[in-house]
Amino acid sequence: MASNQATTEPSAEGQGQEAPGASQLKAVLLSPGYLKLLLLAALIGIPVSLVAFGFVSLEHELQHWIWESLPDALGYSSQPPWWWPLPTLALAGLLVAPVLVRMPGHGGHLPVKGLGGPPQPPKALPSIVLAALIVLPLGASLGPEAPLMALGGALALLGVARAKREAQPKAATIIGMAGSTAAIATIFGNPLVGCVMVLEAAGLGGPQLLLLVVPCLLASGIGAVVFTGFGHWTGLGIGALSLPSLPTSGTPDAGDFLWGIPVAALIAVVIVGAQSLGWSTAVFTRLRTGPRTVVCAVAVGVCTAAYALFSGRSPEEAALSGQAMLGQLAASPHALGVGALVLLVLFKSLAWGISLGSLRGGPIFPAVLIGAAIGLACSGLPGFGTASGLSVGLAASGAAITGLPVTATLLAILLVGNNAADAAPLMVVAATVSFVVATMLRRKAPAELA
Structure with a gap:
């Protein structure tokens, strides 16, 4: 009876009164x-x-x-x-x-x-x-x-x-x-x-x-x-993250979701693996920071050069933040074959992981490129389109690296522009799956770096 009475009494809002939290917020x-x-x-x-x-x-x-x-x-x-x-x-x-x-x-x-x-x-x-x-x-x-x-x-x-x-x-x-x-x-x-x-x-x-x-x-x-x-x-370039050209997108079907879930999980595994390499590198450079930082920088150069040597393409594609390369992949998703995309993911992930623990910069842009490359490499799977692969890659990589699935989904939706209305449900699912998998796999920071 007490519970029934409580539910039938008029609320403070129904009586035209402000809730305590609202009045406090207004005062502040x-x-x-x-x-x-x-x-x-x-x-x-x-x-x-x-x-x-x-x-x-x-x-x-x-x-x-x-x-x-x-x-x-x-x-x-x-x-x-x-x-x-x-x-x-x-x-x-x-x-x-x-x-x-x-x-x-x-x-x-x-x-x-x-x-x-x-x-x-x-x-x-x-x-x-x-x-x-x-x-x-x-x-x-x-x-x-x-x-x-x-x-x-x-x-x-x-x-x-x-x-x-x-x-x-x-x-x-x-x-x-x-x-x-x-x-x-x-x-x-x-x-x-x-x-x-x-x-x-x-x-x-x-x-x-x-x-x-x-x-x-x-x-x-x-x-x-x-x-x-x-x-x-x-007239100078402002360098904001954007994709001026995108593959044509339609409404994702069942095949896009069936492939999108394991692809998002795969992206999370790759991102967390590179982060683990970053933690190991950070422990390595904690002592004798100067000379070991030089060693790590050279190792990043070796990974980037190896991509160019094995793929026959420009080393710039695997170097730097990856922002320019992301735009190229979005504009021409079939310019790189599956083999070149796999090489890009492999060597970019290694270079990024080493950079995370030794150099200075931000972790997001390279992760988004890696996710996009994985999504496009998997886009040839039966029933999984190019636009869907790119959408999954953008959302899943952002969620895995930031641990912020809402932010990652919003960023991915803004990047795909006119495709957002169709791609949004798939990106939400991909970001959620990637966030959960990355959270399960991610290890704690080493005690000496905490």
């Missing part, structure tokens, strides 16, 4: 302190986006010079020779080793540990930027997303006085996350991805979640407008 949102925090978040989005634009543009220009202009000047007009990654990665190791050993911040977050961790202090900023601008253009199999997040967070913290950070650590954390979100939104090409990533990673709920997301959404939205507009004004 309208408080002068929170309104000042929102204003600061909005203002932070502008300088963060401009600095991110400069960082990405410089990184792309250096990459273009090292992998296209310089080989062409030396007489290799069609593509760099197969051995090209050997000297470039050796140079990357020699140049970045002193940064990792001697400079404050040690080059920032180790990519095998995830997206970037908490906001980095401003004093670590020079080593983070320098390490990324050394290893990324010279061919490390990493992306720019983690350095960008660290850059945005550190710049945001610079906008908050040290005394204020110490007096209000929660507000400083929110501002730091807003700066990181503004920076990461630029490279993903959409401010919504960064915000969803922050929400899903935070694991918060109720009013706390909204208090965090509003500054992040504001900073990333303003930052994205400034970043994109500045790119159009200068």
Whole structure:
């Protein structure tokens, strides 16, 4: 009887009264302190986006010079020779080793540990930027997303006085996350991805979640407008992750789902295997970091050169973040045969795994390329189409590497553009399967690195 009575009594909402949580949220949102925090978040989005634009543009220009202009000047007009990654990665190791050993911040977050961790202090900023601008253009199999997040967070913290950070650590954390979100939104090409990533990673709920997301959404939205507009004004490439051309897609059928589930599981196995290699590499470089980092950089060069040697294709396809190669695969999914795709997955995974535990950069972009290559390699299976293979690869790889299935699905849906309405159900299933398999297989961080 007590339970029946409880269910029939009118709720606070039915009586026109606000729930306690809603009234508390309203009070915080309208408080002068929170309104000042929102204003600061909005203002932070502008300088963060401009600095991110400069960082990405410089990184792309250096990459273009090292992998296209310089080989062409030396007489290799069609593509760099197969051995090209050997000297470039050796140079990357020699140049970045002193940064990792001697400079404050040690080059920032180790990519095998995830997206970037908490906001980095401003004093670590020079080593983070320098390490990324050394290893990324010279061919490390990493992306720019983690350095960008660290850059945005550190710049945001610079906008908050040290005394204020110490007096209000929660507000400083929110501002730091807003700066990181503004920076990461630029490279993903959409401010919504960064915000969803922050929400899903935070694991918060109720009013706390909204208090965090509003500054992040504001900073990333303003930052994205400034970043994109500045790119159009200068004519420089902004380097946002995008697929300008895609294979024709139809509504996935039963065959797409039947093959999509094991393919998503396979992608998770490959991603987790490369991460395990990254953990082993991180343990290896923990002691005698300088010389062992050089050894690992050379090993990355060997893997990249081996792909070019065995496939007869450009080593650039297996080097760098993989963003350009991902666009090529989407535009011409049959340009590489199954054998070349298998070689790309094998050597790119090895190069990426070693880079995760020794160099500096982001873990997401190479993982997405590996997943897309696996999906396309499997697209010749009976009843499994090219567009479905690419969709599964994009969603499954993102979920496996980030551990954030909602973020991975959203990013994949945005990447496929006009195909999103048809491909979304398949991508949701693929991301879920990959997330579950990766979570079951992923090992804990070694005790000495925890």
